[in-house]
Amino acid sequence: MSPTDSVLQVRGLSKSFGANTVLRGIDLDVPRGKVVALIGPSGSGKTTILRSLNGLELPDAGSVTVGASGGTSTGVEPQRPSLTLDFDAKVSPKEVAALRDRSAMVFQHYNLFPHMTVLQNVIEGPVRVQKRPRAEVVAEADALLKRVGLFEKRDSYPFELSGGQQQRVGIVRALALKPQLLLFDEPTSALDPELVDDVLAVIKELADEGWTMVIVTHELAFARQTADEVVFMDGGVVVERGPASQVLRKPQEERTQQFIRRLLHEI
Amino acid sequence: MDFDLFWSSLGPLLLGAVKGTIPLALASFALGLLIALLVAVMRISTSKLANGVGRVYVSLIRGTPLLVQLFVIFYGLPAVGVKIDPWPSAIIAFSLNVGGYAAEVIRAAILSVPQGQWEAGHMIGMSRNQTLLRIILPQAARVSVPPLSNTFISLVKDTSLASLILVTEMFRVAQQVAAFSQEFMLLYLEAAMIYWVICLALSTAQTRVEKRLDRYVAH
């Protein structure tokens, strides 16, 4: 892999909340068009990593580099220069905004804007923040909504949608920002079981299309099918990483084995 | 009961409401909301100074009688060389007062919006102020309509205090007619009735606004 093909490079990311050290030097590499699944027990720091990548959390140390490439290998090619934030030094709000601009996040609890229609939710960022022409953005939003089967719902409010539909809107909202990197934080864990598959199917499609993604998930079958690399973390460190099939089928570390066994038995 | 006097004084009283009570209440409420918004934002800011100033302001307003605030501005300030006419004095006092009460309402409403809404706003690239204006305040508005309506209704009634600093609003007109005719009971009950009708109308308006803001909430 040439360095220009790396979309995300995380080095030594550390974060404490008071006396509680949550991340202890995390390294992470995501090449262009690849999918990394982050797995690990609750409280291991997965959400904190994603939030740090989106500038919602300020790490204490380490660095994050987002390369100039990204988006899909076929479709959008955002023109954003490569960016490195070094958290050992003080980062400015401007740098945080630049980092945020490069990734888009899908939240566990969707976090749609309840006072806006589906369409308004999707175009708010591109129109208000990115200042792109409204007509163009609406056309793109409509196309994305069609793709996930929600075009007829474009004028509905979030409360009128099922959880699965809301999360698909959450995904469309993220895509509409044309990020280089998509971040998913347990996108299906708040959903009723019968609604999970529709959402996972959409994410799988995005992966096949070549989107670069980091996905926190407890859906091991989905991770095996979709992820190129699986990273298992526990207690704020990466315990084991490797190709999805290897980490999920033949984990080397004791803790990984225990975690996967426990997850499988729950189902 | 002297019905002739009732009917002949209704005109002047209503005029007092239309030219005094209502504009005084509207102007003070509008200004008061602006002050309240500013103070609420200070109170949720991370700046210790802004927070402290906001807190002291709210405490002062809520911890002293409105009538005293009114008198300090109209009768007190001239002693230090600041002379303000009755109308502006009343508007200043009432809007500062509304600002103190409404600030706490707005602050609580802002805090009631889930943290995830701030994060989603930031995620799509919005600054703190943009998120506040576009995402948080519209949702806070829904929560604050009932308490702010109460604040407004109280204000409409409180404007009668302005009669004590010589503002010609409805109650001062009632006092004047009563002094002239010596029909105190009649005039004061008549004024009370008009306040009541205004407040009933406001309650109806409140229900409508709530309904409108409810369109995006599950029932």
Ligand SMILES: Nc1ncnc2c1ncn2[C@@H]1O[C@H](COP(=O)(O)OP(=O)(O)O)[C@@H](O)[C@H]1O
């Ligand atoms: N804003 C915060 N303030 C204090 N502690 C936090 C905060 N966010 C997360 N934590 C703590 O960090 C740890 C890791 O949380 P998180 O990253 O959410 O883990 P995961 O997503 O893997 O379940 C937990 O112990 C959690 O309590």
Ligand SMILES: [Mg+2]
């Ligand atoms: Mg989490």
